[in-house]
Amino acid sequence: MSSSAIVTPGQRLGREHQYRTGPGTYVRNSVIHASIVGTREIHSAAEEGELPTISVTRGREQTTLPQVDSIVTGKVLRVNPRFATVAIMAVGPTACRDEFQGIIRVQDVRATEKDKVKIYHCFRPGDVVRAQVISLGDARSYYLSTAQNELGVIFARSVAGVPMIPISWQEMQCTKTKTVELRKCAKPM
Amino acid sequence: MSEQTFVTPAEVVTSDPSFMRGHGTYQEGKDIVSAVAGVVEQVNKLVTVRPLRTRYGGEIGDVVVGRITEVAQKRWKVDVNARQDGVLLLSSVNLPGGVQRRKSESDELQMRKFFTEGDMVVAEAQAFFQDGAMSLHTRSLKYGKLRNGTLVVVPPSLVLRSRSHFHTIANSVEVILGLNGYIWVCKRATKAPEEMDPDELYANVNEDISNQERETIARVCNCLQALSKRLIPIDYTVLAFAYEASLDRETKELLEPEVIEAVTTEAVARAAMVNE
């Protein structure tokens, strides 16, 4: 059962022993409060004996921040032998208003033969990549990895400027000039 | 030169060519000239001039107390009250799960799980980089993260180099006399480091401290401040005597100048008697 009512931050939703806290809520001296503006939703627990979980979901898209293990979409800005710089434009399904900076270090490009990776055979500036955040990294950029099959380049233009299609996990072909370029491609979903 | 001669910068210390030039002096023609204002010290043929107040220089093997200022790639920067921040490498720290665990990739990413900015650490100087920065290590179990207490800062030149820098006072309070002038005063840990399980080693949780222990820690801190205000060299003996001398007064009275005067003079007198 889910009763929807718009709640605002700080509003009391119930006591700690009544519900399990879901996203958009927090507990302070054993009272559950809302932490964002949104509709209150109560989802009954999967198996018996468990408390139902209460959560607040926002109408508009929630500006999410890249967290460890979140899948992000970004555009490759610069490539140097040690890492590729990526502008993160979307975290999961939601696009973020401002770009965050991430880097894919050469040792995180792929899982196999880590030390024989030539990064310019994997990424080129302007490619759109899907990657996973592995650490908050340093003050300037998040650390990303494409060491899984469904991660890597998902859109690239050939030298001729035509969108290319992947023909293997490390090759993409230009539809017009049929030339093959090397990329670390993501397996099409 | 048995009695202690005091020299000012540019005074000729000796012109006898057989002497070797040490710290605080420089060569001019065949004379050894003092570079700092301080006391001349001579060991066999080596002549050095020790300045009264200076930032901590540091020797290999020194026990120092430091505060983490920055977390960088595979290393931590540590403020040790010296000209430059010391460096604690990830490889020179013992990792949870015993000594033999190999440093893994994830350790590099989760540096902050061990030490983060502001943490206090006791370590030993193991080497110097060529830019003069001190390289620290905490591989032995008596070194590592500090908790259950507070920090007292005194001029480094006051802390005398001695056999051990870990002492206990009134068998409930532990004092770590860092040679760099950082002194950590805390409650004696009930669990020895060996018995600590891995994730407790770097936990940021204090043990419960009774009021009595808290009062003792405060008294020891005030005694240290008192000795430091009167520029009296600090070692375990003079500190213990100062502590005993202060027992008949309330802890907070130790902030008043007259009380400081009385307690420190008595402590120095009793320490001098013991040394003869």
Add this chain to the structure above:
Amino acid sequence: MASFGLVSQVERDFVERGVDVGIRADGRARDDYRPPRVELGLVSQSDGSARCQLGDGTDVLVSVRCELGQADPAADDRGRLAVSVECSPSASQRFEGRGADDLNTELSEAVTRALTGPQSGLNLRQLCIVPGMHCWVLNIDAIVLNYGGNVVDALLIATRAALADTRVPRTVVQEMEDGAMDFEVDDDVENAQPLEHVHNVPLCVTANKIGAGYVLDATLTEELCASARLHVTVNSSGQVCAAQKSGDGAIEPSLLMAMLQAAKEQARRLLEQQDEQIRRHETEIAAKRARGEPVKRPSIFV
């Protein structure tokens, strides 16, 4: 030291637990206030000055200079105060770069808030020379020589002492033929007058919220562990002249009132102590003047 302004989680917990049980790191109770050491009249070339040393290292010097200025059209029968607070390189170097600017702004605004407008308690009309034209401007310049915690309190203590030590040169006003008013400044130090109602100038006491309790006269480490600070400025007739919270934490209303109350009481005690010291200083000067000795001291450190 490079790690100024950093404190570890364990030290913060140690201090908070100490405040809860009422035993601080140096053994003091929650509202023990270490007596400030104040010296008056030590900067010769200013019209009034004072130095205040507090606790384990805070050292502040305040000098008051009377300058001729244009009367402010909105308040043309009164002089005014101009406050500026600077951290000397020794104190601000530890804040490195931006830190010093924020500190200077915060300290200047805290002192300005306590002294501008009616709350300075001074009779500003005494500073007026020719209404609408000329008036005296009291330039209050404060320097923080060493930052050892509780600096705002030290600043106000030193400022009040400096204002008490201030002598405003006498001015003689003549009516010229064409109706314009002109004046001369009598620069004989002997017959410069003191400021009226100077005892009305308020003092500030800072209460620091640590854990669930609060402490007065905090040391450096305690200030770093404080989640919020409350500067309460009180004058000798017990009125609250200014109050300002700073820091990033919140304060429960009950604790807020307790902190205001404690700070007010402590301020009253500080005011009495300082008035006593100022009286002693006045009688000393009168005696020196009677004996013909020079009043101003040769150097700050004598």
Add this chain to the structure above:
Amino acid sequence: MPRKDGRTTTQMRAMSATQGALERADGSVRFGFGDTQTMCAVNGPVEARLREEQLDRATVEAVYRPIIGLPGVRAKEIEAAVQTVAEASLLAGLHPRTLVQVTAQCMSDAGSSVAATLNATAMALMDAGLPLRAVPAAVACAISPEGEVLVDPTAEEEQCARSQHVFAFDNTSQEMVFCASTGKFTAEELAACHDLCRAGAAKVHAFYRVALERKLAEEGIVA
């Protein structure tokens, strides 16, 4: 009604251009209509600062220094004009993540100074050997109080004009790439100015060719 300096309404002053005038710049030209002279220097493609770097094209940065005083808000609008002409002609896609700096300095202003600046920019881009898809040419005109369109006006003619116009045209498509008209004028007058300036621009394009041939002849490349 002939103009004070004897020119007919559509006659332009003699054009002058010295190419390669500055040693340090990749391309530099001093272009003039009669006494109006403007110097323009082009540097690039050079390394771009991290903030300005665009991954698929060159970033164009225009700077304009007036003849007197510090560059104020008016100089900023002329900078925008220089930027427009540079963007219109440069094939920025061939030099991604680089910076092309265009710096124009007005040497003397005797009327239609903005047009001279834009022409100096176009020639400097050619002098720098940058890949261009078109070469713009700019001509100014002013409508006198009596309603006559004076092409390439002098400073006094601009001063008492009812309206002032600057047009820049593309040498390939003869279409307008830049226009800045201010003052009081009708739509028909605007069309008239447009056509007259386009005719003038053709002359400027011809002058470019002559100037380049003369320079190459001096350097002995073309017989």
Add this chain to the structure above:
Amino acid sequence: MTSPYAFSAETFKRVQPSEYYRKFLEQDVRPDGRAFSQFRKTILNAGCISTANGSAVVRIGDTTVVCGIKAEVAEPTLDQPAAGYFVPNVELGPLCSAKFRPGPPGDLAQVVSERLRKLSEEYIAFEELCIEPEQAAWVVYADLVCLNHDGNVLDACQLALLAALKNARLPEAQIGEDGIVRAGEAFTRAITIKRPILAATFGLYEGRSLLADPNASEEPLLDSLVTVCVDDAEHLHAVWKSNGGRCSLEQLQRCVELARIRFTELSALLESSAADQ
């Protein structure tokens, strides 16, 4: 052959803005549903700020601009002893868009301010702003604060500026023999505007389609921007064409016609706002 990876619409817009936009224009419609030559809904509210001599708020679609007029007195310049000052300035701060950083005005703000100043020479009666030649003249500060930048700031600024000037009232001022200017209590004196001049801005996409009143997401994709300023007597007062694209004379004349139609709409709005004063 579109790429095999499915994007959510939003991500596609962020990653490939020009493709996203082209897909709409191919069906002769714009992402926000407007026709090519349709301007956004415009709201004008004059005289809402009591601390200013004159004020107006303009909303064109989401673009919001507040204009405030403050008048002070100063000595006239040497070369124009009998003329007052008119100082328009536009603030495009970090409040109105993520594109702008804190600090002094950026390039766009300076260009818009300069264009407003150049345009003002056509409709401000400077000589009427003079109180006493060589001694005192009115300085009319017109400050425009952009609260939300959703494209086409120049049109909104010019409309707000005119509405604020119409709404502005100055006190009667005269200069005493002591050389001090005194002003009466009542604010009665209006600022004369010779003729109302309003701006209309258009964008050209790939040289072909002419789009009226481009918003913030469309502006970077247009290869040229044309602004036409017209007055109530069908005269033109400014035509600016910027950005690198090409524009034919016919397209320019099309812009002039659309600008005239837009002028009638806006001046009706201007009259009604002044009326309910």
Add this chain to the structure above:
Amino acid sequence: MDRRRVQGPETSVVPFPLLDDAAPGVVAPPLQAGKRAGGRRPEDMRPIFLRTGLISQASGSAYIEMGRTKVACAVYGPRQIKKQQGFSEQGRLYCEFKFATFACKKRRNHQRDSQEKEFSQVIVQALTPSIRLEKLPKSVVDIYVTVVENDGTASCLAAAITAASTALADAGVEMIDLVAAASLAYQQRRPEGDAPTGENTREAGAADLVLAQMPSLGDVTHLLHRGPVDWAQMSRAVEQCIDVCAKIHAVMVHSLREHSAAEQ
């Protein structure tokens, strides 16, 4: 002078009123017993208009009108920290408070003066306790406040804090509670709710108080008091501000609900 703006004259000044030698000008209407200028009872609050979402470009925004005081606030973020401050597990708030040049009786200049810098610091300190910064590692939330009309400096600051908190909620930033702020002037020995304290009433011994509070949790997040006042009067004033905060909180909740519902 500032090269990046259209230049006016070097100095310009507001003309003196004709008052002194002309006929005696109108004197401010004497205060009827218990009433204030504008006919409000001492504890009444000026009508509040609060609307979110007016600035589409921002992540979240709010526009507030308290009587004639008008304040616009936009929130951008959370976004990457531009300046090279060190790594921080916790997020940071950054605020820029600015009076529009035409907002006050006396024209203000374009650069920010020390009062505006201080108000920026006050707003950050008033809002930081309510934000769950640990949810925003390595990021900053930028708050930009512009006062369009200033009818009482204290009321502007209170309105700015209220608007900023509403804008943060509108932006979806996680917070433990909203922050409502109220301002109040002590006049003739009796605290009065939310009075206009324009510059000229400053001299008449009027003191003012601004108090910001988290209404659901009760904690006070900021307090700013100026002017000599007795202790009893001050403690009563603090209570009165807390009551006013509750009323303002109701308006905030209503506008947030209304806008979030309209969003669906």
